[in-house]
Amino acid sequence: MRAVDRLRGVAILLVLAYHTGGLEWRLAPYRPDGWIAWPTLGIAGWLAMPLLHFGFTGVHCFFVLSGFCIHLRAARSRAAGIRDPPRLREFFLRRFWRIYPPYWMALALFGIAVPLAARLLGIHTDEAAPGARDLALHATMLHTLDERTIFSINPAFWSLATEEQFYLAYPLAGIALARFGVRRVLSGALVLSLVWRAAVLSALPPTVEHFMAYRVLIHSLFLPRWFEWLLGCALAEAVASPRSPLVGRARPLALLGALLLLCGMAVRVHVFADKLASDALFSTGFAAIAGAALAASPTRSRALALVGQALAAVGRRAYGLYLVHQPLVDWAALPRAAGVALAALAGWAFSGAFERPFERRSKQVGRPPVGAKIAILPPCDPP
Numbered sequence: 001m002r003a004v005d006r007l008r009g010v011a012i013l014l015v016l017a018y019h020t021g022g023l024e025w026r027l028a029p030y031r032p033d034g035w036i037a038w039p040t041l042g043i044a045g046w047l048a049m050p051l052l053h054f055g056f057t058g059v060h061c062f063f064v065l066s067g068f069c070i071h072l073r074a075a076r077s078r079a080a081g082i083r084d085p086p087r088l089r090e091f092f093l094r095r096f097w098r099i100y101p102p103y104w105m106a107l108a109l110f111g112i113a114v115p116l117a118a119r120l121l122g123i124h125t126d127e128a129a130p131g132a133r134d135l136a137l138h139a140t141m142l143h144t145l146d147e148r149t150i151f152s153i154n155p156a157f158w159s160l161a162t163e164e165q166f167y168l169a170y171p172l173a174g175i176a177l178a179r180f181g182v183r184r185v186l187s188g189a190l191v192l193s194l195v196w197r198a199a200v201l202s203a204l205p206p207t208v209e210h211f212m213a214y215r216v217l218i219h220s221l222f223l224p225r226w227f228e229w230l231l232g233c234a235l236a237e238a239v240a241s242p243r244s245p246l247v248g249r250a251r252p253l254a255l256l257g258a259l260l261l262l263c264g265m266a267v268r269v270h271v272f273a274d275k276l277a278s279d280a281l282f283s284t285g286f287a288a289i290a291g292a293a294l295a296a297s298p299t300r301s302r303a304l305a306l307v308g309q310a311l312a313a314v315g316r317r318a319y320g321l322y323l324v325h326q327p328l329v330d331w332a333a334l335p336r337a338a339g340v341a342l343a344a345l346a347g348w349a350f351s352g353a354f355e356r357p358f359e360r361r362s363k364q365v366g367r368p369p370v371g372a373k374i375a376i377l378p379p380c381d382p383p
Contacts, residue, residue, distance in 0.1 A: 325344075
């Protein structure tokens, strides 16, 4: 679906803009009482705020789109009345070929090749080369369970481990969706998220000293973020339904999505409201916008069509761009603009060399090999 590719393009550009903004944009300056300390940014700074500070919301969009793409196959089968048991082996093989080989390539690049090259060239870096434990945790996508490794090697890798948890939990989600329906599952996941977050907030003050603990306990574990991914599953159910509730509602959904994104930004004025509700608001906003994009009629504007094509082209390379962009953008030796340009070029090349081939391999899982003869049985006579 081109709409999904365009939204992926928007999501990766948001993340790239966020990391381009530098560390000074990434943390909200909260006062000791929990209220935000309003920064003095000037007109240009406030206009850039939705991108440079809130560009991290692109990850929320990725989570929603992931749930949508993963569940769409099952949702269409159920809508067509097909009740075949899920083929978990094929599902996990598709996910393996799609995710792990490019990820391991990027891990080897930033975890082994770059530190080794820096040592051989005598280049001093502020960070020590990752050890065997760090590399092993990253290779198995367990690095987000430890405060010391969640952001090591390549900080952008954290969300991939959360995605892996979503995949492992998908069989359970599929059973729950089939048995209880979308509304009950979504409501339960939202309650679970809020209870989890409230428990963490009551146990740990959301201060700078506990920043990394919050990243582990709230932002990188799938349970407090399952609601976001399941929103994508709900969107897949809506698209697959013979009477899709999205038809004819593109504009209201787009307006609702914009309002929810603004609400997510607004709750950031207090740290408790931010930790409790902002993730749900951002992800629901992007789910509504994704629904609007899927329900929208083709545009008649050539300019908008060209923009959409460009976003879709970027979206089809989003995973490769995501894997390599942050270390290059954060490279202190390069001017910011040069780092962004290098990250874009490297990400595009990395995607073509290491992402797209394995994406094609993933799509072949479960399909008969080319040239294979498929036996067609004659119809049986009724008893």
